Amino acid sequence: MAENGRKSGEVVPGSGLKPGLFDGKDKSKLFDIIDKFRENGIHEDISLPQLVVVGDQSSGKSSLLEALTRLPFPVAGTLCTRFATQIVFRRSAPGEPDRIKVTIIPSEHGGEDRKTSLRGFTRYFDTLEADDFSDVLSDAGDAMGLPKIGVIQATGNSGARFSDDVLKIELTGPNHDHFSVVDVPGLFQAATVYQTEEDGKMVETLVKRYINDSRTIILAVASSLHETANQKVFRLAKEADPRGTRTLGVLTKPDALQKGDEGRIIDVARNNVTVLNHGWFVVRNRSTQDIAEGVTLEERDVKERAFFSRPPWKSLAADRVGVTALKKFLRALLEDHVRKEFPNLLKEMNALIEEAEKELEVLGPCRETPDEQRRILLKLATKYQNIAINGILGNYRGEFFDKVEDHRVRMLVAKSNDKFNENIVRHGHSMDFEDIGTVEDIRDTKKSMSNPNSIYCRIRKEYHASRGCELPGMVNPITVENLFKWQSEAWGKFSEEHFDKIKATTNKYIANLVKYVCPEQDLELRLRARLDIIIEQAYSRADDELRSILKSEREGVLLTLDSSYAKVLQEARKNRTMFALDAVQLGTEGVCNSMAILDAVSSSNEVQNINDIHDILAAYYHVARKRFVDNVALQVVERHFLSREEDGPAMCFSPQWVGGLSVDELEMVAGEDKAVSNRRAVLRDKLDRRGLLSAYILPGDTEGLLALGNIVGAWVMFVLHFFWRFR
Known part of the structure; x- marks a missing residue:
């Protein structure tokens, strides 16, 4: 029985780890999928499960990575790690040679040209020696x-000292276990000739970007x-x-402790001081003296x-000390983490595809x-013409016209x-015409000619102002025109107000x-322009037409062939005569007085002409109006x-007009x-590269992986369909 009641070899409670999950082909395929996701840029949009090694400078992080990966990480005192490094181990078929491939996964923040250039960075090795790794x-x-x-501060170089790009080192061989880890630059506070306080802030920002991700397992060195509490x-x-x-x-570095200090570290290792869900490991790496003496990694393990x-x-507990136990635990921890996160990962990917579809729909073909x-x-x-003609004819069928009054142009124009x-x-006339409906109206003509509020007054004024060569009792034709x-x-x-309203x-x-x-x-703005x-x-042209009509x-000249003009004028003259006769007083014996009749229907030349001008003007005005x-x-x-002609404003956007446009x-x-073209290219590139992932998503014997494969297969088919739709 080990510390805290935990049996040797048993995982920390709450870790969710189970032995034997995703062994063999299924496990390999699952890790391959995650790696291909990262290679194809999916990590730019959603976080991927990963194991990240974090530690202060001089904490022994590089020596630990060397022991875990068997890669010759630099352990010099100068700042060497200036970007994240992803180390991936994959097991190949028996008999296949060991291969090492080095590439760069570009940061999401760079331009497309820079990303293309960095994706072209590739190195191949059979083995990676210290000098090769340094190069x-x-x-x-x-x-x-x-x-x-080593010359950053000394040269005063003010350019970027750290990068968001990721160096990927992929090691494939028949004797490798499936394992993946990301190394980030070491944290520090004190400035040196090689690193400034500003550099320290940049490193801290980079580290936070990784460990703040909820899908990142933090390996804190x-x-x-x-004291652990004092380490950044x-x-x-x-x-x-x-x-x-x-x-x-x-x-790390338990061998460097002063005698008597071991109890403090043992207490931390037993998870009694800084309590972590996954607990603690203790490792002993090569010391500076070991390196100087040429102690190999195999000899390191023995020591x-x-x-x-x-x-x-x-x-x-034996399963909590040494790099071999640590690596075994990390591998199981990462496998379990990937297994649990994968369904949620696919859901997020589907959501991103839907967003991409909407964005491409907005961008258009x-x-x-x-x-x-x-x-x-x-x-x-063509779509415009079909809707426009319906609007002009008042056929308000279709979505465009539903419940939107401003779209019903025929109705608005009719109003x-x-x-x-x-x-x-x-309100179109300057003054009202006089009614000829009572005897009083007839008798008041002469009186009205003196009233400035009567149209008779205006007619009388124009009648006298227009006198020409005509004989007394006649009217100058220009009088009625004026x-x-x-x-x-x-x-x-x-009419101009009406014109503006219709416009x-x-x-x-x-x-x-x-x-x-x-x-x-x-496109809408440029098309409208x-x-x-x-x-x-x-x-x-409409304005010219209106002015021409006016x-x-x-x-x-005053001209009409409308028969109603003659009828209205005749009716007015008849009314004047009839009402004049109605004003005659008959004798006691009912005998009509001829002189009274003549006096009634006769008037001075001025009154008679003004009445006639009034009636002519009124009859013509109503016809002309x-x-x-x-x-x-x-x-x-x-x-x-x-x-409905194509040169009309409402129908101007026509296929004929489009056909006549030059290049x-x-x-x-x-x-x-x-910018739109570039954005569409980015979306297409993402969908294209993600569509290619179908080759890496194959269902295996494990039921859970089979379900995931089905989900991913459906997603890939959707991506491919969507991509080809917008090519």
Whole structure:
């Protein structure tokens, strides 16, 4: 029985580890999937399960990594690790040779050209000696744009000293266990000639980025020479993992302790001081003297076993001391972690694919070549035309017209026409015409000529002002023309208001329709800018038409073939005669007085002419007013605003117009913005690379992995379908 009631070989309670899970092919495939995810950039969008080694400088982190990976990590005093390094071990088939492949996984923060360049960094080795490893680190730093090791501060180089890129070292061989670990730069506080306080902050930021990830298992390395609470790594680990569920502690350099201090470290190793869910391990690595004496890694293992076989260290559980036990535990811990996180990982990937679909839908199809640009515009124009003609004809069927009054252009124009007619009828004349309906009206003509508020007064004034060569009792024809022009003076104002209202309605309708058929904002704005030229030309023609109608009505000759004019005028004259006769007083014997009758129907030349001018003007005005309103509605609104011809503003976006665009014009209208093109390329590249992952997701004998394979298979089919749809 070991410490805390835990049996030797038993995992820490709560770790969830089970022996024998994902052995063999299934386990290998699961780790391959995660690695391929990372290689293909999925880690840029979602976090992946990983084991990260973190420690203060001089904590023995590099020596521990050397013991775990058998790679010759540099242990010099200068700052060597300036980027994360992922070491991946995979077991190959028996008889296959050992292979080592070194690549760079680019950071998500770099540009596409930089990412492409870094992906091209590749080195192959049969074995990786110390000099080879040093050269690889140097070459990788050069590729990442970092200054040379050991001269950073001395040269005053102000460029980047650390990188978010990841150096990946993949070791494949028949004798390897499946294992993966990420090394990050060591934490430090004190500045040296090789590293500044600013560098320390940058390293801390980089480390936090890894350990704050909920899918990261933190392998916290601490020197036995110092209190764990005083070491920076545990402060950061505590902040990132307050309950210690993701943190495993490793104590190094127990052989360097002063005699009598062993009890303090043993107490920590038994999980009694800094309590972690996965507990603690103690390892003894090569010392500086061992390295100087050329102690090999195999000899290191022998010395470590001998060290922990002596008291007081042999009181610790055998499965909690030494690098062999640590590596076995880490492998099982990582396998279990990956197994538990994988379903959630796939769910997040599906969510990202859905987001990518929505984003690509917003971006729209590719518009890089003239053929693509014309094809897109033709599709949009056809959709526009089908909806536009329905709006013009008042056939409000379809989503565009549902519950949106501003889209029902025919209804809005009809309302405006009604309002225009009402304004002309009620307010289009300068003064009201006099009714000829009572005897008093007839008798008051002479009196009204002196009343400035009566139209008779205005007629009398114009009658005298227009006297020409005509004989007494006759009327100069210019008199009625001038009076009509005066009486219809408000037509211009009301017709221009009506014009502006129809223009605003049409503009809003076109804008809403273009936006509806073209949801991409950049394309919509450029299309509108081009269409606005055609639209303004149509509005200019409509304005010319309106002015022509106004000029014809108000400044041309007075002309009508409308029979109602003669009828109205005849009726007015008859009424004047009838009401004049009604005013005659008959004799006591009922005999009509001829002189009284003659006096009643006769009046002075002035009164008679003014009455006649009034009746002619009134009859003609009513005919001209109705004609004018109809002409504005038909010749201006219908012909120029709601025309079904392709030069009409409402129908200007047509396939015929698109077909006539030159290559340069197509580029101006539908050419894709560089940022949009780049973004689409990024999305396509991601979907393309992720689609290729189907080759690595194969169901095995394990039921859980089979279910995961089915999920991933469906996801891959979706990705491939979606990718080819937008190529």
